[in-house]
Amino acid sequence: MKKKLLAIITSFVLMFAVGCSSNKETTVTDREGNEVKVPTKLEKIITTAPSNTEVLVGLGLANKLVAVDNYSEGIEGLNKDIPKMDMNKPDAEAIIALEPDIIIASGYNKIGSAEDPYKAIVEAGIPVVYIPSSDSIEGIYKDIEFIASLVNEDKKGEEIITDMKEKISKYEELGKTIKGKKKVYFEIGPAPNLFTFGHSTFLNEMVEVIGAENVFKNEKSWFAPTEEAILDANPDVILTNVNYVKNPTKEISSRNGWENIKAIKDGDVYYIDSNSSARGNQNIIKALDEMAKAIYPDVYGK
Structure with a gap:
């Protein structure tokens, strides 16, 4: 009887231990x-x-x-x-x-x-x-590292980050060779509710990586610029990732009062993939490539 009772207790303990371990x-x-x-x-x-x-x-x-x-x-x-x-x-x-x-x-x-x-x-x-929301490319690396660790995929996470760093370094090397940096305005919210970004954002860092200069680099984070501030900045290139208006680059180029902006006079208004430029993860490389080729086609290829 004692042996049978001990066996039942042992079995129960083992079942409990297995349940706890899982x-x-x-x-x-x-x-x-x-x-x-x-x-x-x-x-x-x-x-x-x-x-x-x-x-x-x-x-x-x-x-x-x-x-x-x-x-x-x-x-x-x-x-x-x-x-x-x-x-x-x-x-x-x-x-x-x-x-x-x-x-x-x-x-x-x-x-x-x-x-x-x-x-x-x-x-x-x-x-x-x-x-x-990450405020830098380094922050994106840490986000990926955190998620990978959370789901026990540290090695795969490290591979993704290493691949990103290798690709970004190639843009950085070319970016450092550029003299006379082009001024860029990147629109993420269209008129009349204009929206863009300053420093402490991964997109601003991406502009810098490819050797250009955000016209609002002295502003902090995401903010709403005035139309006058954009006109005064007179950007060499205008980028947009707005995907919910018809032909966003044409809309920007045809705005009243914007015809004297250098980017519009020269036809340097480009659309950048919305998803890869708005989502802070490994896919920013796609947006980085599009930005680089739009701003400096002679350096990065068309």
């Missing part, structure tokens, strides 16, 4: 500085921004995504039938029903919210880590 947790510090307890093994992941979705796809983990944000629609390698949601106003009930192991959120999700939009989900026991 649900081990570790504490991580997310990119926002929050300490979060997360499972060591992640099988079901939700992302709330396309930049993070693309990192996971790049790490080869598209199959572990159980839901993404609406803007992740069309990402190559992503299951087209995956649920897509408004992640700025998350449906807590629908998300909890998917039983995710973790949610990888973006700082953008908090814009306009008085409190954390994922508070109810965290209270339900689902860990949420935040990745704010």
Whole structure:
């Protein structure tokens, strides 16, 4: 009887140990500085921004995504039938029903919210880590490194970062040879609500990498310039990644009062891929190449 009871207890203990081992947790510090307890093994992941979705796809983990944000629609390698949601106003009930192991959120999700939009989900026991918008290329490397570490794909993450660094260094080498830097205005919000960026943004750094100069380099982060400031800056080249107006380069070139801007007189107004220039991840290389060829075609090729 004692032997039988001991066997039952031993069996129970082993079952409990196995259950615990499969649900081990570790504490991580997310990119926002929050300490979060997360499972060591992640099988079901939700992302709330396309930049993070693309990192996971790049790490080869598209199959572990159980839901993404609406803007992740069309990402190559992503299951087209995956649920897509408004992640700025998350449906807590629908998300909890998917039983995710973790949610990888973006700082953008908090814009306009008085409190954390994922508070109810965290209270339900689902860990949420935040990745704010990176203010530099180095920050993007750290974002990729963090996500890779989170999903136990450190080696693959390191490979992605190394590949980025090697490619960017080639643009830097050519950029350093350029004399008489061209002045660039990069429009990310069209008239009448003009929007662009200054320093402390990865896009400003990309302009500098290729040997050009952002006309608003002395402004900080993302901001709304006045039309007069753009006219006074008189950029040599105008770039835009606006993709929700018809023919954005033609729209810019035909604005009243802009006809004397050097970039418009010379026909140097170009469209840059919206996704790769707006999402801080490994795909900024595509935007960097387009920017380089648009600004200095004789240096980087057309």
